[in-house]
Amino acid sequence: RPVDRPPDRPTDDRPTDHRPTDDGSAGGDGSAIARGVVDRIVEGLAVVLVGDDEHEFEVPVAALPRGVVESSVVMVRMTDASIEVLGVDDAATAAARERAAGQRERLRGRSRRFGR
Numbered sequence: 001r002p003v004d005r006p007p008d009r010p011t012d013d014r015p016t017d018h019r020p021t022d023d024g025s026a027g028g029d030g031s032a033i034a035r036g037v038v039d040r041i042v043e044g045l046a047v048v049l050v051g052d053d054e055h056e057f058e059v060p061v062a063a064l065p066r067g068v069v070e071s072s073v074v075m076v077r078m079t080d081a082s083i084e085v086l087g088v089d090d091a092a093t094a095a096a097r098e099r100a101a102g103q104r105e106r107l108r109g110r111s112r113r114f115g116r
Contacts, residue, residue, distance in 0.1 A: 001093065004046075012080065015102060015111045016095075029079075030079060031078060031079045032077070032078050032079075032082075032088070033075060033076070033077055033078075034050050034051060034076055034078055035057065035074070035075060035076070035089065035092065036048040036049055036050035036051070036057070036073070036074050036075075036076045036077070037049050037052070037071065037072070037073055037074070037096070038068055038070055038071060038072045038074060039070070040054075040070055040105065041061060041069075041070055043058065044059045044060060044061050044062075045060060046058070046059045046060075046064055046068065046085075048074065048083065050076060050078065050083070056107055057076075057083045059083060059085055063083050063084070064077055065086070065087050065088065067088050068085060069078035071093070071096065071097065072088050072093050073088065073089045073093040073096055074086070074087065074088055074089060075087055075088075075089055087100075089101065091106060
């Protein structure tokens with residue numbers, strides 16, 4: 001008896017051409033979805049760090065979705081030839097900012113203890 005499968009899933013065990021990503025998702029066109037951080041914006045270009053190895057990509061500011069600023073955590077679509085910023089991950093951005101604020105407070109506490 002045949003097994004019912006969604007039409008977008010292969011019916012056999014052939015490997016796909018999708019690259020692995022941080023979150024494990026991939027598009028049917030060979031693109032991959034990953035998480036990145038906008039490290040800096042300089043002269044009309046946003047430098048986006050993607051993945052655990054923080055690979056740098058430059059994206060024109062005009063191509064960014066509304067609301068993207070330095071330190072925004074963003075979702076990106078990557079292909080072999082390009083990167084597209086899809087949007088801001090608001091929850092991840094807020095969590096990263098909270099962690100950074102906590103680290104700053106701990107550092108301020110240390111400097112007070114040592115009389116700085």
